[in-house]
Amino acid sequence: xxxxxxxxxxxxxxxxxxxxxxxxxxxxxxxxxxxxxxxxxxxxxxxxxxxxxxxxxxxxxxxxxxxxxxxxxxxxxxxxxxxxxxxxxxxxxxxxxxxxxxxxxxxxxxxxxxxxxx
Amino acid sequence: xxxxxxxxxxxxxxxxxxxxxxxxxxxxxxxxxxxxxxxxxxxxxxxxxxxxxxxxxxxxxxxxxxxxxxxxxxxxxxxxxxxxxxxxxxxxxxxxxxxxxxxxxxxxxxxxxxxxxxxxxxxxxxxxxxxxxxxxxxxxxxxxxxxxxxxxxxxxxxxxxxxxxxxxxx
Numbered sequence: 001x002x003x004x005x006x007x008x009x010x011x012x013x014x015x016x017x018x019x020x021x022x023x024x025x026x027x028x029x030x031x032x033x034x035x036x037x038x039x040x041x042x043x044x045x046x047x048x049x050x051x052x053x054x055x056x057x058x059x060x061x062x063x064x065x066x067x068x069x070x071x072x073x074x075x076x077x078x079x080x081x082x083x084x085x086x087x088x089x090x091x092x093x094x095x096x097x098x099x100x101x102x103x104x105x106x107x108x109x110x111x112x113x114x115x116x117x118x
Numbered sequence: 119x120x121x122x123x124x125x126x127x128x129x130x131x132x133x134x135x136x137x138x139x140x141x142x143x144x145x146x147x148x149x150x151x152x153x154x155x156x157x158x159x160x161x162x163x164x165x166x167x168x169x170x171x172x173x174x175x176x177x178x179x180x181x182x183x184x185x186x187x188x189x190x191x192x193x194x195x196x197x198x199x200x201x202x203x204x205x206x207x208x209x210x211x212x213x214x215x216x217x218x219x220x221x222x223x224x225x226x227x228x229x230x231x232x233x234x235x236x237x238x239x240x241x242x243x244x245x246x247x248x249x250x251x252x253x254x255x256x257x258x259x260x261x262x263x264x265x266x267x268x269x270x271x272x273x274x275x276x277x278x279x280x281x282x283x284x285x286x287x288x
Binding site for chain 2: 002003007010043045080082107108111
């Protein structure tokens with residue numbers, strides 16, 4: 001199997017205390033990406049708007065619910081770059097990239113690295 | 119003192135088999151010197167992303183020679199898991215060159231997501247004259263990289279930047 005990067009998301013989100021995904025969906029069951037079973041890694045990069053840390057949770061699952069999650073914090077000064085690498089333990093069809101924290105903008109990009117047959 | 123007359127081909131062969139000096143990016147996790155020796159990573163595709171010579175002086179210069187901080191050394195590096203920078207410096211004096219690596223992501227139009235760069239790492243390359251050096255840049259999948267070099271003594275550095283894609287056996 002070979003790998004192929006694919007840009008899954010580029011955008012700006014206004015982060016707030018309420019957890020929302022990068023598509024601005026507050027509904028906790030709503031996926032950010034579907035049909036993502038081929039992705040073996042996600043590279044989430046971008047620039048944060050203020051000094052306050054941003055809490056993130058990445059969930060993997062399917063239409064029956066979330067089966068895996070990973071959490072952490074995006075830290076750094078205002079307008080500094082960040083990078084989060086997510087490698088799920090198993091392939092999932094659905095993923096949700098959720099953030100919360102002090103009010104600030106988050107300009108970011110998510111690249112999925114897919115496994116493709118040779 | 120005896121002189122030896124050798125062909126250009128023979129000289130190249132001797133340069134190639136000379137020991138390699140490796141520099142490690144100080145702010146990053148140290149990895150194995152050669153990707154092929156790593157149990158869990160096997161490159162299946164490598165590409166030369168940049169190749170050329172750089173005149174190093176006391177300014178931080180891009181490998182392409184500019185001192186304009188917004189310009190990248192390479193674009194379109196998203197597919198590559200890792201980057202390797204190899205080269206050597208001309209001259210009979212020992213090499214003492216500082217280098218640093220920056221990276222950034224761009225949107226679908228090729229515009230950077232933010233100002234400035236993310237500092238990936240920095241290193242000092244110290245080798246005897248005419249010895250090859252090699253630096254591994256493990257933070258892959260950034261869209262653009264800028265590699266800067268600086269030397270207190272002006273040097274001419276010949277180098278090549280390689281991107282690799284590989285199988286992961288984690």
